Amino acid sequence: MSTDNPTTAVDDADSDVDAAELQALRERVEELEESMAAVDTGDDQKKMTIVATQGSFDMAYPPLILASTAAAFGWEVVVFHTFWGLDILHEEKSKDLKLSAVGNPNMPVPNAVAALPGMDKMATKMMQKKIDDNGTATIEELIDLSLESGVDLQACQMTIELMDYDEDDFYDGVTTGVGAATALQHMAESDIQLLV
Protein backbone atom coordinates (compact mmCIF):
# COMPACT_ATOMS: atom_id res chain seq x y z
CA MET A 1 0.00 0.00 0.00
CA SER A 2 2.73 2.35 0.97
CA THR A 3 4.24 1.99 -2.49
CA ASP A 4 1.02 2.98 -4.22
CA ASN A 5 1.46 6.69 -3.82
CA PRO A 6 4.98 6.94 -5.22
CA THR A 7 3.94 4.66 -8.08
CA THR A 8 0.98 6.86 -8.87
CA ALA A 9 3.24 9.88 -8.76
CA VAL A 10 5.65 8.22 -11.17
CA ASP A 11 2.71 7.25 -13.43
CA ASP A 12 1.55 10.85 -13.46
CA ALA A 13 5.01 12.03 -14.40
CA ASP A 14 5.16 9.38 -17.12
CA SER A 15 1.79 10.27 -18.55
CA ASP A 16 2.84 13.93 -18.70
CA VAL A 17 5.82 12.96 -20.80
CA ASP A 18 3.67 10.55 -22.79
CA ALA A 19 1.19 13.25 -23.74
CA ALA A 20 3.92 15.41 -25.22
CA GLU A 21 5.59 12.42 -26.86
CA LEU A 22 2.26 11.18 -28.10
CA GLN A 23 1.53 14.54 -29.67
CA ALA A 24 4.96 14.54 -31.35
CA LEU A 25 4.39 10.99 -32.56
CA ARG A 26 0.94 11.87 -33.91
CA GLU A 27 2.42 14.77 -35.83
CA ARG A 28 5.19 12.53 -37.14
CA VAL A 29 2.68 9.92 -38.29
CA GLU A 30 0.61 12.58 -40.04
CA GLU A 31 3.74 13.89 -41.75
CA LEU A 32 4.70 10.40 -42.89
CA GLU A 33 1.17 9.70 -44.12
CA GLU A 34 1.28 12.88 -46.16
CA SER A 35 4.63 12.03 -47.69
CA MET A 36 3.46 8.46 -48.41
CA ALA A 37 0.41 9.89 -50.16
CA ALA A 38 2.73 12.07 -52.22
CA VAL A 39 4.85 9.04 -53.11
CA ASP A 40 1.72 7.10 -54.12
CA THR A 41 0.62 9.90 -56.43
CA GLY A 42 4.10 9.95 -57.87
CA ASP A 43 3.78 6.31 -58.82
CA ASP A 44 0.46 6.82 -60.60
CA GLN A 45 1.41 10.08 -62.28
CA LYS A 46 3.35 9.31 -65.44
CA LYS A 47 5.63 11.88 -66.92
CA MET A 48 6.76 12.23 -70.54
CA THR A 49 9.40 14.50 -72.00
CA ILE A 50 9.70 14.96 -75.76
CA VAL A 51 12.55 16.79 -77.43
CA ALA A 52 11.28 18.25 -80.72
CA THR A 53 14.10 19.12 -83.12
CA GLN A 54 12.34 19.16 -86.50
CA GLY A 55 10.34 22.02 -87.96
CA SER A 56 8.98 20.61 -91.19
CA PHE A 57 5.21 20.42 -91.64
CA ASP A 58 5.03 16.63 -91.27
CA MET A 59 7.45 16.43 -88.34
CA ALA A 60 5.54 19.04 -86.32
CA TYR A 61 2.63 16.64 -85.87
CA PRO A 62 3.99 13.63 -83.94
CA PRO A 63 5.20 15.51 -80.84
CA LEU A 64 2.03 17.60 -80.61
CA ILE A 65 -0.31 14.62 -81.11
CA LEU A 66 1.52 12.56 -78.49
CA ALA A 67 1.72 15.50 -76.08
CA SER A 68 -1.99 16.39 -76.25
CA THR A 69 -3.01 12.74 -75.99
CA ALA A 70 -0.71 12.13 -73.01
CA ALA A 71 -2.24 15.17 -71.32
CA ALA A 72 -5.67 13.57 -71.83
CA PHE A 73 -4.32 10.56 -69.91
CA GLY A 74 -3.51 12.96 -67.08
CA TRP A 75 0.24 12.67 -67.59
CA GLU A 76 2.65 15.48 -66.90
CA VAL A 77 4.11 16.44 -70.28
CA VAL A 78 7.07 18.59 -71.28
CA VAL A 79 7.99 19.24 -74.92
CA PHE A 80 11.39 20.86 -75.29
CA HIS A 81 11.65 22.55 -78.70
CA THR A 82 15.10 23.15 -80.08
CA PHE A 83 16.67 24.03 -83.43
CA TRP A 84 14.07 23.75 -86.22
CA GLY A 85 11.56 22.43 -83.70
CA LEU A 86 11.37 25.99 -82.40
CA ASP A 87 9.40 27.02 -85.52
CA ILE A 88 6.46 24.92 -84.31
CA LEU A 89 6.02 27.31 -81.37
CA HIS A 90 6.74 30.44 -83.44
CA GLU A 91 3.32 32.05 -83.92
CA GLU A 92 4.03 33.25 -87.46
CA LYS A 93 6.27 30.48 -88.73
CA SER A 94 4.07 27.68 -87.37
CA LYS A 95 1.36 28.71 -89.85
CA ASP A 96 3.76 28.36 -92.76
CA LEU A 97 5.67 25.14 -92.06
CA LYS A 98 6.87 23.40 -95.21
CA LEU A 99 7.10 19.79 -96.29
CA SER A 100 10.22 18.76 -98.16
CA ALA A 101 9.58 17.04 -101.47
CA VAL A 102 13.21 15.87 -101.62
CA GLY A 103 14.59 12.89 -99.77
CA ASN A 104 11.24 11.21 -99.21
CA PRO A 105 10.99 8.01 -101.27
CA ASN A 106 7.21 7.96 -100.74
CA MET A 107 6.79 11.12 -102.82
CA PRO A 108 5.15 10.46 -106.18
CA VAL A 109 8.00 12.24 -108.02
CA PRO A 110 11.71 11.37 -108.27
CA ASN A 111 14.20 13.48 -106.29
CA ALA A 112 15.51 15.16 -109.47
CA VAL A 113 12.01 16.54 -110.12
CA ALA A 114 11.28 17.19 -106.44
CA ALA A 115 14.33 19.46 -106.29
CA LEU A 116 12.81 21.87 -108.83
CA PRO A 117 11.66 25.27 -107.55
CA GLY A 118 8.13 25.28 -106.16
CA MET A 119 7.99 21.55 -105.49
CA ASP A 120 8.18 21.91 -101.69
CA LYS A 121 5.28 24.35 -101.84
CA MET A 122 3.28 21.92 -103.96
CA ALA A 123 4.03 18.97 -101.68
CA THR A 124 3.02 21.06 -98.67
CA LYS A 125 -0.27 22.05 -100.35
CA MET A 126 -1.04 18.43 -101.17
CA MET A 127 -0.39 17.36 -97.60
CA GLN A 128 -2.40 20.30 -96.25
CA LYS A 129 -5.36 19.27 -98.38
CA LYS A 130 -5.12 15.66 -97.21
CA ILE A 131 -5.05 16.86 -93.60
CA ASP A 132 -8.12 19.05 -94.13
CA ASP A 133 -10.01 16.26 -95.91
CA ASN A 134 -9.17 13.77 -93.18
CA GLY A 135 -10.37 16.05 -90.37
CA THR A 136 -6.90 16.07 -88.84
CA ALA A 137 -6.32 19.01 -86.50
CA THR A 138 -4.13 21.93 -87.56
CA ILE A 139 -0.79 22.63 -85.88
CA GLU A 140 -2.30 25.71 -84.25
CA GLU A 141 -5.25 23.74 -82.87
CA LEU A 142 -2.90 21.14 -81.40
CA ILE A 143 -0.74 23.82 -79.79
CA ASP A 144 -3.81 25.49 -78.26
CA LEU A 145 -5.12 22.14 -77.03
CA SER A 146 -1.76 21.17 -75.56
CA LEU A 147 -1.38 24.46 -73.70
CA GLU A 148 -5.01 24.30 -72.50
CA SER A 149 -4.48 20.82 -71.12
CA GLY A 150 -1.36 21.81 -69.21
CA VAL A 151 1.42 20.61 -71.52
CA ASP A 152 4.62 22.57 -70.87
CA LEU A 153 5.80 23.69 -74.31
CA GLN A 154 9.35 24.93 -73.91
CA ALA A 155 11.44 26.99 -76.33
CA CYS A 156 15.20 26.49 -76.03
CA GLN A 157 16.73 29.84 -75.14
CA MET A 158 20.00 29.21 -76.97
CA THR A 159 18.17 28.45 -80.23
CA ILE A 160 15.91 31.50 -79.80
CA GLU A 161 19.05 33.63 -79.81
CA LEU A 162 20.75 31.62 -82.54
CA MET A 163 17.74 32.07 -84.86
CA ASP A 164 17.39 35.76 -83.91
CA TYR A 165 13.89 35.18 -82.63
CA ASP A 166 12.24 37.25 -79.93
CA GLU A 167 10.55 35.74 -76.88
CA ASP A 168 7.34 37.54 -77.94
CA ASP A 169 7.32 35.65 -81.25
CA PHE A 170 5.99 32.55 -79.55
CA TYR A 171 2.47 31.52 -78.60
CA ASP A 172 1.24 32.81 -75.24
CA GLY A 173 1.93 30.20 -72.60
CA VAL A 174 5.16 28.91 -74.15
CA THR A 175 7.99 28.61 -71.62
CA THR A 176 11.17 30.46 -72.57
CA GLY A 177 14.47 30.90 -70.75
CA VAL A 178 15.23 27.18 -70.58
CA GLY A 179 18.20 25.16 -71.77
CA ALA A 180 19.66 21.69 -72.07
CA ALA A 181 20.01 21.30 -68.30
CA THR A 182 16.28 21.88 -67.82
CA ALA A 183 15.52 19.38 -70.58
CA LEU A 184 17.81 16.78 -69.00
CA GLN A 185 16.24 17.32 -65.60
CA HIS A 186 12.77 16.65 -67.02
CA MET A 187 14.05 13.63 -68.95
CA ALA A 188 15.59 12.20 -65.78
CA GLU A 189 12.25 12.53 -63.97
CA SER A 190 10.24 11.07 -66.87
CA ASP A 191 8.92 7.59 -67.50
CA ILE A 192 9.04 8.23 -71.25
CA GLN A 193 11.61 10.26 -73.17
CA LEU A 194 11.40 10.80 -76.91
CA LEU A 195 13.57 12.61 -79.41
CA VAL A 196 11.63 13.67 -82.51
Place this chain on the structure above:
Amino acid sequence: MSSEYQTTETLDVKGQSCPMPIVKTKQSIDDLEAGDVLEVVATDSGSMSDIQGWADGTDGVELLEQVEEDDLYTHYVKKTE
Protein backbone atom coordinates in the same frame (compact mmCIF):
# COMPACT_ATOMS: atom_id res chain seq x y z
CA MET B 1 -28.50 1.66 -77.55
CA SER B 2 -28.43 4.87 -75.63
CA SER B 3 -31.56 3.87 -73.76
CA GLU B 4 -29.47 1.35 -71.80
CA TYR B 5 -27.68 4.19 -70.06
CA GLN B 6 -28.80 7.49 -68.72
CA THR B 7 -26.62 9.48 -71.08
CA THR B 8 -25.83 12.82 -69.49
CA GLU B 9 -24.22 14.41 -72.52
CA THR B 10 -23.34 13.61 -76.11
CA LEU B 11 -20.03 14.58 -77.67
CA ASP B 12 -20.03 14.74 -81.47
CA VAL B 13 -16.55 14.22 -82.92
CA LYS B 14 -17.73 13.02 -86.32
CA GLY B 15 -15.24 13.88 -89.07
CA GLN B 16 -12.40 14.43 -86.60
CA SER B 17 -9.38 12.19 -86.39
CA CYS B 18 -6.67 11.26 -83.89
CA PRO B 19 -6.04 12.73 -81.34
CA MET B 20 -9.20 14.85 -81.25
CA PRO B 21 -11.73 12.17 -80.15
CA ILE B 22 -9.57 11.39 -77.10
CA VAL B 23 -8.64 14.95 -76.25
CA LYS B 24 -12.26 16.15 -76.52
CA THR B 25 -13.58 13.14 -74.58
CA LYS B 26 -11.20 14.00 -71.76
CA GLN B 27 -12.30 17.65 -71.82
CA SER B 28 -16.00 16.69 -71.75
CA ILE B 29 -15.48 14.18 -68.93
CA ASP B 30 -13.77 16.88 -66.88
CA ASP B 31 -16.93 18.99 -67.06
CA LEU B 32 -19.19 16.16 -65.84
CA GLU B 33 -20.04 14.91 -62.33
CA ALA B 34 -19.30 11.47 -60.87
CA GLY B 35 -21.89 8.99 -62.11
CA ASP B 36 -22.55 10.84 -65.36
CA VAL B 37 -22.31 8.99 -68.67
CA LEU B 38 -20.82 10.59 -71.77
CA GLU B 39 -21.83 9.39 -75.22
CA VAL B 40 -19.08 9.94 -77.80
CA VAL B 41 -20.02 9.67 -81.46
CA ALA B 42 -17.07 9.35 -83.85
CA THR B 43 -16.33 8.38 -87.44
CA ASP B 44 -12.65 7.64 -86.73
CA SER B 45 -12.28 3.83 -86.64
CA GLY B 46 -9.13 4.28 -84.55
CA SER B 47 -11.32 5.64 -81.76
CA MET B 48 -12.40 2.07 -80.91
CA SER B 49 -8.92 1.15 -79.73
CA ASP B 50 -7.95 4.63 -78.58
CA ILE B 51 -10.94 5.27 -76.31
CA GLN B 52 -10.48 1.83 -74.79
CA GLY B 53 -6.77 2.46 -74.17
CA TRP B 54 -7.47 5.88 -72.75
CA ALA B 55 -10.21 4.58 -70.42
CA ASP B 56 -7.98 1.72 -69.22
CA GLY B 57 -5.10 4.07 -68.48
CA THR B 58 -7.10 6.85 -66.85
CA ASP B 59 -8.36 6.94 -63.26
CA GLY B 60 -11.95 7.86 -62.62
CA VAL B 61 -13.47 6.72 -65.90
CA GLU B 62 -15.07 3.47 -67.01
CA LEU B 63 -15.83 2.41 -70.56
CA LEU B 64 -19.33 0.95 -70.47
CA GLU B 65 -19.81 0.01 -74.11
CA GLN B 66 -18.62 0.59 -77.66
CA VAL B 67 -20.99 0.24 -80.59
CA GLU B 68 -20.02 0.11 -84.26
CA GLU B 69 -22.86 0.73 -86.67
CA ASP B 70 -23.07 2.26 -90.17
CA ASP B 71 -19.51 3.65 -90.01
CA LEU B 72 -20.33 5.36 -86.73
CA TYR B 73 -18.41 4.47 -83.60
CA THR B 74 -20.31 5.26 -80.42
CA HIS B 75 -18.68 5.03 -77.02
CA TYR B 76 -20.26 5.24 -73.58
CA VAL B 77 -17.90 6.48 -70.91
CA LYS B 78 -18.89 6.81 -67.27
CA LYS B 79 -17.22 9.19 -64.89
CA THR B 80 -16.76 7.17 -61.71
CA GLU B 81 -15.13 9.70 -59.39
